[in-house]
Amino acid sequence: MNVETQISRRRLFxxxxxxxxxxxxxxxxxxGGSDTSTSSSSDEVSDLKIVQSAQAMELAMVAGYTKVAAxxxxxxxxxxxxxxxxxxxxxxxxxxxxxxxxxxxxxxxxDAEYEQALGLxxxxxxxxxxxxxxxxENAAIFAYVDAVARLTNGDLRGTFCSLATDEAEHGAVLIxxxxxxxxxxxxxxxxxxxxxxxxxx
Amino acid sequence: xxxxxxTRREAVRRGLLxxxxxxxxxxxxxxxxxxxxxxxxxxxxxxxxxxxxxGAVGIEQTAVVVYRTIAxxxxxxPATPVAELFAKQEQEHADALIAALKGLGGTPPAKPLPTDxxxxxxxxxxxxxxxxxxxxxxxELAHYIEGVKKLEDPNLIKAVAQIVGNEGQHLVxxxxxxxxxxxxxxxxxxxxxx
Numbered sequence: 001m002n003v004e005t006q007i008s009r010r011r012l013f014x015x016x017x018x019x020x021x022x023x024x025x026x027x028x029x030x031x032g033g034s035d036t037s038t039s040s041s042s043d044e045v046s047d048l049k050i051v052q053s054a055q056a057m058e059l060a061m062v063a064g065y066t067k068v069a070a071x072x073x074x075x076x077x078x079x080x081x082x083x084x085x086x087x088x089x090x091x092x093x094x095x096x097x098x099x100x101x102x103x104x105x106x107x108x109x110x111d112a113e114y115e116q117a118l119g120l121x122x123x124x125x126x127x128x129x130x131x132x133x134x135x136x137e138n139a140a141i142f143a144y145v146d147a148v149a150r151l152t153n154g155d156l157r158g159t160f161c162s163l164a165t166d167e168a169e170h171g172a173v174l175i176x177x178x179x180x181x182x183x184x185x186x187x188x189x190x191x192x193x194x195x196x197x198x199x200x201x
Numbered sequence: 202x203x204x205x206x207x208t209r210r211e212a213v214r215r216g217l218l219x220x221x222x223x224x225x226x227x228x229x230x231x232x233x234x235x236x237x238x239x240x241x242x243x244x245x246x247x248x249x250x251x252x253x254x255x256g257a258v259g260i261e262q263t264a265v266v267v268y269r270t271i272a273x274x275x276x277x278x279p280a281t282p283v284a285e286l287f288a289k290q291e292q293e294h295a296d297a298l299i300a301a302l303k304g305l306g307g308t309p310p311a312k313p314l315p316t317d318x319x320x321x322x323x324x325x326x327x328x329x330x331x332x333x334x335x336x337x338x339x340x341e342l343a344h345y346i347e348g349v350k351k352l353e354d355p356n357l358i359k360a361v362a363q364i365v366g367n368e369g370q371h372l373v374x375x376x377x378x379x380x381x382x383x384x385x386x387x388x389x390x391x392x393x394x395x
Contacts, residue, residue, distance in 0.1 A: 079383075086387035093388070141366060149358040154350035157358060161349050161365050162388045165342065168366030169384040172373035176383070183283045183374045190293035192366025 043152040048103050050147050051156065053201040054163070055098055056106040057143060058091035060199075063114035064136050071129035076177050083133075083170050090163060118198070130178050137171040139197025147201035168192050250357055251307040253348040254298055257361075259310040260344050261295035263318060264288075264337050270315045276330040280378065287334070287371050294364050301357060331379050338372050343391025 065087055069080035095105035115121055118136075123129050144164040151157050172186040179185050268288035272281050299309045315321055324333050342365060349361045373383040386393055 082382075082384065086384065089387040145359060145362040145366075148349070148362045149355035154352075157352075158346045158350040158390075159388070161346055161362050162390055164362050165365045165369040165389045166384065166387055168369040169373050169389065172370040173383050176373070176377065181374075181377055183280075184286060186374055187286065187290065187367065187370035190290035190367050191297075191360070191363040192370065193363055194366075 047151050047153050047156055048098070048101060050151060050201050051094060051101075052098050052103055052106060053199075054144070054147070054160070055091060055094035057140060057199045057201065058087055058094055059106060059108045060114060060118060061087040061136060061140060062091055063108070063111070064118050064120065065133065067115075067120045067123055068129040068133045071123060072126055072177075076126065076130075079173055079177065080129075080133075083173065086166060086170070090166070127178075130174055134171060134174045134178075135195070135197060137167050137174065138195040139199050140167045141171070141192060141194030142196050143194070143199040143201045145192075145194055164192075164194075167194075250352055250354050251302065251305045253352055254302045254305065254357065255307050255310060256344060257341075257348065258295055258298045258302055259313075260337075260341050261291050261298060262310070262312045264291040264341060265295060266313055266315055267318065267321060267334060267337050270321070271324075271330045271334065276324070277327050277378075280327075283374060283378075284330075284334075287374075290367055290371075294367070297360065301360070328379065331375050335372060335375050335379070338368050338375065339391040339393055341368050341391070342372075342389060346390050 062084065065080065065084040069077060069084050072080040098105045109117070119132075123132055141164055144160050144167065148157050148160045148164070151160060175186045176182070265288050268284045268291060271277060272284035272288060275281055277284055302309055321333060324330050345361050345365050345368070349358055352358050352361065369389060372389075376383045376385075
């Protein structure tokens with residue numbers, strides 16, 4: 001986990017070599033944005049706002065998967081934990097990048113706030129958890145795909161495509177848990193768009 | 202404030218240098234580097250978006266040939282429909298990219314023959330076919346992750362983001378069939394070995 005996190009942070013940082021300024025907050029429907037600071041060019045500010053929002057989204061994903069992982073049966077739990085670890089790596093990597101670029105990373109909300117925003121109290125069993133997690137991944141994919149073309153920094157676009165790929169992998173794993181690994185359901189379409197959901201970057 | 206800006210610029214410079222290092226490292230498996238299929242991407246004289254999409258078409262066409270051949274040879278046994286499904290989806294990627302390429306004034310590269318794809322004729326078993334497919338998927342991913350950094354057209358950028366998700370789904374299925382970790386890294390770049 002430590003190595004994975006370190007690699008992720010390094011790659012994120014390397015991939016973000018261009019952005020130089022801080023940005024203002026972007027409110028997320030479910031997870032909140034981050035703090036404000038000064039800026040220079042509007043393109044750079046726009047990029048940083050998107051990254052900050054993505055970091056806040058990943059914090060919400062972590063909160064969601066913390067609940068999900070606790071509801072999975074012993075056979076499925078290791079994969080749930082692995083996804084949770086990767087979402088933490090995304091959040092940590094993005095927070096590091098935001099900070100390195102002069103912005104202020106979003107702080108995690110309280111458990112109660114996430115529970116309220118994401119409806120976590122309604123999750124009672126594994127089926128609920130897998131459905132919720134799948135929705136969460138689709139919302140994240142939609143957010144990354146929607147945002148990527150608005151990024152002015154090329155390296156950031158590469159990073160966001162990697163993140164979208166990882167969320168799509170998570171989705172395929174979740175569907176696999178639901179279906180007993182049915183490839184046609186794990187890879188249902190040639191273009192993965194996600195579904196508009198709780199997150200806006 | 203000036204000092205802070207200088208620090209940021211230095212961070213940018215270091216980041217750019219590091220990014221360059223990644224670009225050179227984010228390559229396809231060594232066995233494929235000199236392949237004709239990859240050569241289609243590497244030897245393109247087109248530049249900018251056209252060159253990137255031309256390369257992507259070549260790689261997608263290679264993936265189609267690989268999956269179709271795996272299916273036709275029955276290398277995956279009862280899982281042959283998986284290869285057929287992935288061939289169909291790779292073809293959809295290729296078709297969309299060919300349309301985009303023509304719109305840009307480019308010319309699609311020729312489809313490779315199975316024998317043009319180095320190492321592919323040596324694939325004789327199901328596990329070898331799955332491993333080869335993983336390599337192809339990672340090659341596609343690497344091309345897209347690097348290419349999207351340079352693409353300018355917003356629609357092409359979005360299309361790439363949607364395609365890489367599908368390649369990620371393919372990788373999960375392939376890795377599960379190989380009984381390996383279906384999602385080995387948190388930030389896939391195509392550099393992964395399996």
